[in-house]
Amino acid sequence: MDNYKYLSIVEWVKKQIEEKGLKPGERFLTEKQLCEIHGVSRQTVRQALMLLESENVIVRVRGSGTFVGNGIGRTAPVTVKGSIGVISTYFSDYIFPHIVTGVENVLGAAGCTMQLAITHNQVYEETQALESMLANGVQGLIVEPSKSALPNPNMELYARIKRENIPLLFFNAKYPWADQPCVAMDDYAAGKTVTDYLFSCGHRDIAGIFALDDLQGHKRYSGYMDSCLAHGVAASERNVMWFATSERNDIFTYTSDKLLELLRGKTAVVCYNDKMAVKLLQLCRQNGIRVPEDISVVGIDDSRYASICEVPLTTVHHPQRKLGEAAARMLLDMIEKHTGTREDVLFTPELVIRDSVRDLNAADD
Known part of the structure; x- marks a missing residue:
């Protein structure tokens, strides 16, 4: 029976996606969940998923x-x-x-x-x-x-x-x-745009946090630096912390003291992206630093995190x-x-x- 049961699973999955109005890119049920729902072996579910994948109904990553x-x-x-x-x-x-x-x-x-x-x-x-x-x-x-x-x-x-x-x-x-x-996205323009905005709001002591191992980080840093230089703040490179993307969480844990030291005396900080900005918001709250009263924070990308985090982020929109x-x-x-x-x-x-x-x-x- 299992040899043919996978076809009924295929039709069930298609019906579920249509009835629930699921959009491309949304997460779907796991193999284990499908096994439990239909009471079949994992091999049967895998047969169904292979057929669904060939029809582009689902994508397995x-x-x-x-x-x-x-x-x-x-x-x-x-x-x-x-x-x-x-x-x-x-x-x-x-x-x-x-x-x-x-x-x-x-x-x-x-x-x-x-x-x-x-x-x-x-x-x-x-x-x-x-x-x-x-x-x-x-x-x-x-x-x-x-x-x-x-x-x-x-x-x-x-x-x-x-x-x-x-x-x-x-x-x-x-x-x-x-x-x-x-x-x-023009990453140079992204870094410059958020930094220019901070200067327009009266900020001059501005820190930056950027990724060192990808060119997006370099370009966003270049935009930040050119904005600082254009506004007569020549020493801004001293106010930058670099991180490797594989160790991006470490600066908020193992090296958080260095990050807090970077923020001391600053009125604003440019973050490599919204993810880093949200983590910075959390670190500030844990250390009694109010945003934006004590320090202003900007992100880049306008991800879903930007509008739903504890202090909605000023950022630039990624297409x-x-x-x-x-x-x-x-x-x-x-x-x-x-x-x-x-x-x-x-x-x-x-x-x-x-x-x-x-x-x-x-x-x-």
């Missing part, structure tokens, strides 16, 4: 779980362009589900299947993902680089991709040596889904027209003002 795909309710494509490899550093949290969903929506509408791999920002996992996708004969690649500011041992793999004329573009950032196009859609459209165009190198596409970040910044000018009136 190793180490992260099962998510809703884009296969429900879509009309049959006119042409099939084959399989596209998408490699992201993360998927199940922050801005990443929206970016990947944007990619998948465009690819799905064009009749492409998507092979998704997550690297957890580890270069070795990027190696495995690239090798696997090349072995599976993908028609093109959309890649978010791992540790983009550091030397990368995968250069030969990328050279092979170029030799074999496999269309490739990067998103969020690209390696300094890569000549393929990149679709990203997320639009960025993913633009990356997919560009890659499809590269495949169709057999074009080579293209110009990067940069989205201009928009300032989102909330409650985490104190206007010192108003306080002086």
Whole structure:
């Protein structure tokens, strides 16, 4: 009976997604949960999930779980362009589900299947993902680089991709040596925009917290520094703390004393992203530092955390889904027209003002 029961599970899953109005990128039930609901073996559930995945109804991400795909309710494509490899550093949290969903929506509408791999920002996992996708004969690649500011041992793999004329573009950032196009938010502008806003509110003693191993961190730092220099604050580089992304939580635990020392005497701080800003809010509360009364905090990305955290964050908006859609459209165009190198596409970040910044000018009136 189990040999055919998986088909009933397939229909049940499709019905659940439709009736509950689940959107692409939302987390779905686990294998274990499906086994318990239907009273079948894990092998039967896996058969169902394999079929659902082939129809793009669900997407399984190793180490992260099962998510809703884009296969429900879509009309049959006119042409099939084959399989596209998408490699992201993360998927199940922050801005990443929206970016990947944007990619998948465009690819799905064009009749492409998507092979998704997550690297957890580890270069070795990027190696495995690239090798696997090349072995599976993908028609093109959309890649978010791992540790983009550091030397990368995968250069030969990328050279092979170029030799074999496999269309490739990067998103969020690209390696300094890569000549393929990149679709990203303008991270330099993001850092400069939030820092300029702090200066416009009367702040001059401004600290910064940035990622040292990815180019987004470097560019956001550059925007912060140029804003400080433009406002006559030349020593701002002394007010910066750098962190490695794999150790980003440590600065709020093991090295929190150094972070608190950095904040001493400052009226504001620019955080690498909203995640870091939210953790900083928590650290401030634990140490009796009021936001924004004692110190103002700005983030970058306008993630879901920004509006629901204890003090809603002033930040800049990351295009997320639009960025993913633009990356997919560009890659499809590269495949169709057999074009080579293209110009990067940069989205201009928009300032989102909330409650985490104190206007010192108003306080002086």
